[in-house]
Amino acid sequence: xxxxxxxxxxxxxxxxxxxxxxxxxxxxxxxxxxxxxxxxxxxxxxxxxxxxxxxxxxxxxxxxxxxxxxxxxxxxxxxxxxxxxxxxxxxxxxxxxxxxxxxxxxx
Amino acid sequence: xxxxxxxxxxxxxxxxxxxxxxxxxxxxxxxxxxxxxxxxxxxxxxxxxxxxxxxxxxxxxxxxxxxxxxxxxxxxxxxxxxxxxxxxxxxxxxxxxxxxxxxxxxxxxxxxxxxxxxxxxxxxxxxxxxxxxxxx
Numbered sequence: 001x002x003x004x005x006x007x008x009x010x011x012x013x014x015x016x017x018x019x020x021x022x023x024x025x026x027x028x029x030x031x032x033x034x035x036x037x038x039x040x041x042x043x044x045x046x047x048x049x050x051x052x053x054x055x056x057x058x059x060x061x062x063x064x065x066x067x068x069x070x071x072x073x074x075x076x077x078x079x080x081x082x083x084x085x086x087x088x089x090x091x092x093x094x095x096x097x098x099x100x101x102x103x104x105x106x107x
Numbered sequence: 108x109x110x111x112x113x114x115x116x117x118x119x120x121x122x123x124x125x126x127x128x129x130x131x132x133x134x135x136x137x138x139x140x141x142x143x144x145x146x147x148x149x150x151x152x153x154x155x156x157x158x159x160x161x162x163x164x165x166x167x168x169x170x171x172x173x174x175x176x177x178x179x180x181x182x183x184x185x186x187x188x189x190x191x192x193x194x195x196x197x198x199x200x201x202x203x204x205x206x207x208x209x210x211x212x213x214x215x216x217x218x219x220x221x222x223x224x225x226x227x228x229x230x231x232x233x234x235x236x237x238x239x240x241x242x243x
Contacts, residue, residue: 091120091208097144101134102126 008076011056016041017049021058024072031067117211125203128177135180135195152176169193184210 012018020035032050036043050070053059057076062069124131134140136152146160146167152174160167167186173194174180181194191212198205 087118087210088120091118091210094145095120095122095206095208098131098134099122099124101140101144102124102130105130105134105140 007056008058011052011058014049014052016045017053020046020049021053021072024059024070025074029062029069029071031069033067035070117209119207119209121205121207123200123202123204124206128197128199128204131197131204131206132177132180152180158182 012021016039020039023035023038024030032043032047035050036046039046050059050061054061058073059070060073062071134144136150138148138150141148141150141160146162148158148160150156150158150160150169150171152171154171154174156171158169158171160169165186167184169182169184172181172183172192177197179194179196181192184191184193191210194209194211196207196209198207
């Protein structure tokens with residue numbers, strides 16, 4: 001798992017690549033052409049970033065005619081963030097507040 | 108990473124509290140008390156009543172599902188693409204009350220929708236550069 005994590009961090013350490021990934025997260029499935037129109041870099045450069053993102057499992061590609069559609073694979077981030085343990089932390093913290101309140105209610 | 112999309116997850120937090128169930132029940136069901144330990148709310152102890160929990164980071168949409176005074180309370184909990192159910196169970200003990208909270212219904216796809224949608228991202232990207240800096 002640490003290897004997976006390192007690969008994801010390394011892949012997203014590049015600001016341009018991260019911007020492409022963030023856009024796919026926000027906007028859903030998109031073509032290379034549409035990504036290039038707003039990336040401020042050439043289409044081959046965008047394609048290269050997408051290849052790296054794909055290798056890290058962060059994007060999925062789908063071919064349709066001459067177009068390739070890319071989409072973000074948010075599941076790939078699961079090794080980074082364990083949602084249930086975050087929520088457990090939230091509730092444990094709230095239980096602490098509840099206990100403080102119950103003590104004050106005695107007074 | 109091989110979880111099936113229909114797999115539900117749950118979070119359970121439970122604690123022994125040296126207080127009687129009826130007192131804990133008040134803290135769980137009276138809005139001015141809920142505000143002190145959870146979030147600001149317009150909760151009413153009425154089945155089907157819709158209410159919000161308002162935190163600094165956003166609003167949770169809820170609806171009361173089940174109420175049995177001093178014993179059990181459950182409500183739906185929807186926030187930023189995350190649909191779940193929070194169930195409180197109060198069991199009297201010799202020393203007070205065993206309080207159990209279960210939040211269930213997380214599915215991996217909902218978790219991802221949630222993560223993609225909101226503050227997970229902000230936090231994630233805010234932290235990312237620092238973590239990356241320490242990698243090599």
